[in-house]
Amino acid sequence: MAEVEETIKRIQAHKGVIGIIVVNSEGIPIRTTLDNSTTVQYSGLIHLLTMKARSTVRDIDPQNDLTFLRLRSKRHEIMVAPDKEYLLIVIQNSTD
């Protein structure tokens, strides 16, 4: 439990990281460093996107699997690491 906390803190300490969300396989947020409404929005939308991305990768090659998803926008970069049961989402500011 402590290691989990510690790792989350370590990621949070990186420059520009705005927030971290851990989501379960159904899209329900488990752990977050942002406020509730933002968390819920992010987890719902990104969960669907990740599922889609994963199914895309597997459709092309069933032996393949999605390991990491990076979504860069003008202001932020959203990074997602999918797993069998969970999903870790990190939002980072773009450097100015």
Place this chain on the structure above:
Amino acid sequence: MSGDAATPPEGVIPLFLATKSQEIYSCVCDEHVTEDNPYKLIKKEDIIEDMKKRAAISDFSPVKRIVLDYPGEELLVVYDPDFKYGQNFYLCVTEEAKNKLIQPKSGEEGEDGEQAEDGEEGAKEETVYTYNPPEAKDWVALGSEAEVECEIVEDNRPKLKFIASRVRREFGTPVTFKDRDIDPTAASEEGLAASYMGIPGYDDKNFALKRMEQDSSVQAVPEKVEGSSQTVWKHPCTAAVQYEPRQLSDEEKAAVEQSQEFKEFIESSVPRFELALQQNEIMDVFFDDWAVLGEEDTNFGNKSDGHLKEYQSFTDLQYSKDRTISCIDWHPTIKGIMAVSCAERLSFNDRVDQATQLLMSPSLILIWSFSDPIHPQLLLEAPDDIFSFKFCPTDPNIIAGGCINGQLVLWDISEHADRLQSSRSGLGNAKVDKKKKAMFGEETGPDTPVVRYCAVSAIENSHRNVITGLEWIPDHFEISRHGVPVENRNCECVQIMTCSPDESIMVWDTRPPKPTGQREQIEKVASITGPQTFKHLDLTWKPMLKMVLQKHDGSGEYSPLVFSLKEKQGKRDHVPQPDLSARRESTVGYGRGSSAKNQKPLDAVSSKYFLGTEDGEVVYATFKLEKDNETGKSNVPRPTWACASHDGPVNSLQRSPFFNDILLSVGGWTFSVWKENVTDDAILNSACATKLYTAGHWSTTRPAVFFLGTKDGNVEVWDLLDRTHEPSLVQNVTAAQITSIVPWVVSKKQHLIAVSDNVGTLHILEIPWNLRHASANEVSGMQNYFDRETKRIEYFTSKRVARQSKGRNVVKKKKEDKPDEKSEEALAEEYEKQYEGYLELEKKLLRELGILEEEPEM
């Protein structure tokens, strides 16, 4: 119809009837018989009679026999105008022919006649369509009967009948079968005839025949199906959906977090994240190289255009020739209008000598417009030479100027504002005026209106020396009587701060003082002609606040030449918006000064400012008065910091428009760049130049660029990001000393810089692209530069301090070490002993190794 004679058909004989005969039988050509109606039936009896009468000469004589033999009563004679059969008539000799000719011909004739009729009628007028029902005609067999007959199936023999009978009682009897050989011999034994029939197979030709053609027919009929459907029409009704995201309760969350899978998941995904985050930190992927690429190129391309281009220059032969221009200011709102103040170029002694003369020639501020480089638009008259003036930022019709004798002067040019505005549009006005005067053969220019000052300060309370520095206090705060910045309700500039080498700084208020007992004075008859805006101030104007700055260390006072406030006009983010409901419609001149109670002090406004003095010092002071606890009076606090950095008087002290805490001070042969609160040293002290610097100004668009003017008329452009040891561009603008440089942004494409010199000419130069366009990271570059320099200063100061303290320590240590020093002989003995010991050691080793040489006798 051809004219050749055709063989007449059977029973038709061509016949010639002379005119006489025609008359007899009444078949005259074209009278009784015509082309259309050529048939004439003549009675046989008539013909016989005629023949009897005229015998041989009768035309019918050649056909006499035929006529006599003619069976019928009437003979047909047909007119043949075309001589088709050789003669002009032809006779039908048989009844058959006659009938034939009549009927079909009548039929034809009927048709022809009708057609001709129709044709004729059509030609004349619209056809009248008559309906002719089709007449039944005889069937004309064309051979289709054969086909039909082929298809009909008919019996070609009578049908055969068979009757088969059997005894009734045999019906239904059980049947017994037995086998029998087909062999005929066996059968004969039994007495039966060979009653078999063998049916061997044989090639039936029928099956070998191949059907080559087969008639078949297909008819395509569209299937018609009827169907119908009815949609259910739903009434639109308001519906709403409210949803809530699913959330786990806290216990569930805790439970999940404890689980092993969660830990594994974190462990496996975190390295991926760290990689990604590190990548992001190493390089900024959002950086748009393409956009930045183009900008750098333009700098190279326009190297040739790097010079300030001469745009216009203004001199007035009458007013500014041989004078020096002491100050320039651009009109804040109207583009293309700027004002210069001209002053006599005399030293103090000369002034005193020529005092009487100077009284005659007026001291003026000329207002120039780009549209007319020869004649100034407006002349502002002053009591004495003006050495500094400024337009009021909020009300550009007010101009405040400081005279050489220390008086503060105000002008109001509201009446002529239209003239200035319209002067931008053209010289039309000027020309019209010229024409009027030119009638008399005079060469006069347009009348330049002269505006007299509308208020001047009281001489006893003004400065005692020339006013060299003048600024309007920005409109977001006011200064109260105790030097405390308070809020400015009306957002107007109403206060002026001036400084002068008489060691004092004064703050003036343009509003009338509290109306206690001075109403009578205001009512006095105005002794000045001109705008009455500041009537209340005229001749009685006293400064609101007067500060004499004591020297920072030691006694004496500073004699300021220039100063620079921290607050900038227009930058009011740190000040709360004033309550607009309390705002009153009042101009600068008439508004009442609000009482001190109502004004809220603003803490966010900084009351500190920088001063440049006559002795080349830069001083950091505040105008907030301190309360002296002992006497109870408010005193001007001592400046917190001062630095003597220039060899000559500081002639310009400027804050950078981009960095509020960076100042440029120009004086003597050097200039310096300062950062506020860095008190140890200047960020940059320039090397001594070859010529005196006489003016300086930051560029308004590029944070790293500033312009300096020298004594020999050069304008130096310094780019701190390019090089700091020499200017990046030196351009000669005039032959005389440059007195003032003020850049201004006229429009997006046109950035101008006004350079004034000592001989009364104002040069307007255009700033080229590379000097006015800031590159993308110039601001950050400059910020980094200042930070680096600040760090350097800190480093050096700390090192200096450390070195100083270390130096003291080192001196102490040396004194302690001295008694331990050994004498030389003792040292020599020690070395001898060591050497002996070494020799013995060597012998010992060699003995052990067994290669000891024979020792020589010691």
